[in-house]
Amino acid sequence: MNVLIIGGGGREHAIAAKINESKRLTKLYAAPGSDGMADIAEKVPLAVTDVEGIVAFAREKEIEMVFIGPEVPLLAGLADALLKEGVMVLGPEKAAAELEGSKVFSKNIMKKYAIPTGAYEVFTDASAAIAYLETAAYPTVVKADGLAAGKGVIIAENREDAVAAVKSMMEDKVFGESGSRVVIEEFLTGEELSLLAFTDGKTVVPMIPSQDHKRIDDNDEGLNTGGMGAYAPAPVGSPEIIDAAMEKVMKPLVAAMAQEGKPYRGVLYAGLMVENGDVKVLEFNARFGDPETQAVLPLLDTDIIDIVEAINRGTLDQTEIRWKDGYAVCVVISAKGYPGTPVKGDVISGLEAETEDTFVFHAGTKKENGAFVSNGGRVLGVTAFDRDLKTAIEKAYARVRTISFKECHYRNDIGQKAFRHLT
Numbered sequence: 422m423n424v425l426i427i428g429g430g431g432r433e434h435a436i437a438a439k440i441n442e443s444k445r446l447t448k449l450y451a452a453p454g455s456d457g458m459a460d461i462a463e464k465v466p467l468a469v470t471d472v473e474g475i476v477a478f479a480r481e482k483e484i485e486m487v488f489i490g491p492e493v494p495l496l497a498g499l500a501d502a503l504l505k506e507g508v509m510v511l512g513p514e515k516a517a518a519e520l521e522g523s524k525v526f527s528k529n530i531m532k533k534y535a536i537p538t539g540a541y542e543v544f545t546d547a548s549a550a551i552a553y554l555e556t557a558a559y560p561t562v563v564k565a566d567g568l569a570a571g572k573g574v575i576i577a578e579n580r581e582d583a584v585a586a587v588k589s590m591m592e593d594k595v596f597g598e599s600g601s602r603v604v605i606e607e608f609l610t611g612e613e614l615s616l617l618a619f620t621d622g623k624t625v626v627p628m629i630p631s632q633d634h635k636r637i638d639d640n641d642e643g644l645n646t647g648g649m650g651a652y653a654p655a656p657v658g659s660p661e662i663i664d665a666a667m668e669k670v671m672k673p674l675v676a677a678m679a680q681e682g683k684p685y686r687g688v689l690y691a692g693l694m695v696e697n698g699d700v701k702v703l704e705f706n707a708r709f710g711d712p713e714t715q716a717v718l719p720l721l722d723t724d725i726i727d728i729v730e731a732i733n734r735g736t737l738d739q740t741e742i743r744w745k746d747g748y749a750v751c752v753v754i755s756a757k758g759y760p761g762t763p764v765k766g767d768v769i770s771g772l773e774a775e776t777e778d779t780f781v782f783h784a785g786t787k788k789e790n791g792a793f794v795s796n797g798g799r800v801l802g803v804t805a806f807d808r809d810l811k812t813a814i815e816k817a818y819a820r821v822r823t824i825s826f827k828e829c830h831y832r833n834d835i836g837q838k839a840f841r842h843l844t
Contacts, residue, residue: 422726423448423483426462427469427499428490429455431753431784431802432711436488436725437462438780439718443726450482456793457783469494476502484508486729489687492568495707496522500687509733513707516683520674521707524564524604531702534677536670538702539607547591550603554583560608565590567599571647571711572760574704576608609703611696612657612838615713618671618691619728621737622684625671629720629744630658631713632838633692637760639834646760647799650835652750652810653716656842657695666693666700674705686732715751715782715802720744747808750817750836753784757828759798764828769793769800771824779805779820795826810839 422445426437434457440449441461452475454464467474469491479487487503489495489512498515512518519526531538539562544550554561563586565573573596577583583605590600613635617628631653637643658666670691678685690706690713709718718725722743731740756763763785772781772793782804785797801824805816814836821831 422446422485423450424486424488424726425450425452425465425475425479425482425484426454426488426490427452427475427494429453430490430711431782431799432709432714433490434458434782434784435715435718435802436490436709438782439721439725440488443724445724445726450484452478455783455786456788457786470497472497472499472502475499476506479503479508480506486726487511488729490708492518492521492706492708496568509729511687511729511732513685513687517678517685518707519683520678520685520705522568524566524704525602527705528604528606530674530677530681534673536673536677536702537700539609541604541606543602543604545602547587550587550591550605551584553605554580554587557583557605558607559583562606562608563587563590564604564606565596565600566602566604567596569596569599572645573599574645576645609694609696609701611694613703614655614658614662614693614695614700615651615710616658616663616666616671616691616693617710617713617717618689619732619737619742620675620685620687620689621732621735622675622679622686623735624737625667625675625689626737626742627663627667627671628717629654630663631655631710631717632657633710633713634832634835637755637830639832644760646755648710648712648753649755649832650750650752651713651716652748652813652836652839653713653720654748656839661698662695662700665698666691670700670702712751712753712799712802715804716749719749719780719804719806720747747806748810748813749804749806750810750813751802751804752817752821752831752835753799754801754803754821754824754829754831755799756785756795756797757830759830763795763798765794765796767795767827769795769824769826774823776816776820778807779803779816781820781824800826800829810836810843
């Protein structure tokens, strides 16, 4: 089977690595791909939003299956266009992807179908939002309605910070039109959990639970990022918690989308808050999470092409999805300046020294004069596997310490929250 993956980051590198394990794979392409994954996927010089170009390429190369990594092409209708051509797709159609494309849409669906989430208000006028902040409880959460590369959520500790967040989104347009509407919502307490699931629009099958680390610095301090690391399985996602999440969140959400005439097929990501044995939804994403994918997919023990075929044929209920025993830990190495404007072009050393049970996923690199250089905010994701979590963490950091570039940064505490539950 000829397969195409859309995207070129660490998530897509991890997806490509898993596809590459399939005995059903004939040829793997990536648009645009990256130099870091060029050894397993042929790069195609097409932008992720070039719907016409991607469809034409799929037709030319007789592509049978397309994995859509990022959210932007989903909201551009790429899945819709490919499905019309008879191509199997991992990724929801545009109408269903609005679950991620609009925080307002997502919150309204949850409210309508009694899916547990924080209380919220929606504003299209900055002055009305600022007036509301006079009476809000703090901390509070200010969210840009549209896509903002994982940075459109501000946790405001006080009114001054909340007002600044509203002004930056609605008046200064730091996220463009994505901030023309904002959601101000209740700050939820507890421990965060990422739960991804495969769904064909009827059946919902959870993946192993994972935990992301959003803040730039150790101990969850500093600015919010797209994610500085993840591990799986996360013990906060106990069998009882996963059952609660499936019965109260995942299954009702997929049923709700079908009821709304926007059937959801693909990967559904729920960012959850766990407290006192219960769950509430922080956000939904319409695709694999990043960096959770770099921790979850290495543990998948079923052919991913079989799973995606079942999603497209509506036979997920007949497909056994198996997972390896053990833990995977991903540590993100970022560039100076991230999550603001990252420094690019620094030569990366130490990539050659591969060690057993570790994988280096390229998130923001390119090759210049035969050497890899930094080319993004999150530069690399270093993942390690072991049957024991403590050993997996040690392996990941041992590999991280062999890699360096000027003023690179990483957290030193990825996976440590797990031991609250394991001791």
